[in-house]
Amino acid sequence: MHAPDFIEPVVGWRLWHVAERDGALRLVSPLYRTTWPTRRELVACCRRGMESGLSLYWPGIRRHPPPHPGCRCGIYGSQTPAQAAMYLSGFFKQREDVVHRVLGTVSLWGTVVECERGWRASHAYPRQIHVPATRRRRLSFLRGLRRPSLPAEEIALALTDYGVPVELVECGSIRELAEMLSCPASDLLVEPA
């Protein structure tokens, strides 16, 4: 038994997709399509070895508990909302089941690998969710904010299932939202749910 290095979670920024899962709206990781459970932490698993192509990228790393410094596994959080919003690039195309995209802060704990511009952790849970409500609907797709297929208010209400503060923010794009939220995540005052 050993003492932990820190007794408060690391707070980072994330971009989530919002998609319908089993009749409810849930946060979903953009890349691996992991559904974030409500009222229960998300625990990382390393997909190395589970997907045949990945071992070519990280040869020589044996199966390990995530996150491993030499791998890319773990649950990600970035230092700034702008870095999280960059995840919106065209590389991640809009999927049919995605009704909206939201930005937020995430608590990270367990084993944490600190990186140059963020963290990878073994355990995570959303800390605060910012739901963009577009005010320039016609041009929103040009500005990185596709029109949600449900009213933003309805999406925000559904996400209160996570039991953390959910804020509806009127903005013209996800990147504009990121600029509005552009302060270190640890400085944000988060009211209890």
Place this chain on the structure above:
Amino acid sequence: MEIGEPQRTYTVEPLEDPVPREVPEEPAEEPVEVPDEPERVPA
């Protein structure tokens, strides 16, 4: 998400649970039985 190269690894064990867990519903309180007053018997 591109977060750069690893710098260090540490362990974090939050004192307070970061997850707002579902509070289990408390069982409905059973009615408290009031003990009968002892019968007064004439001395």
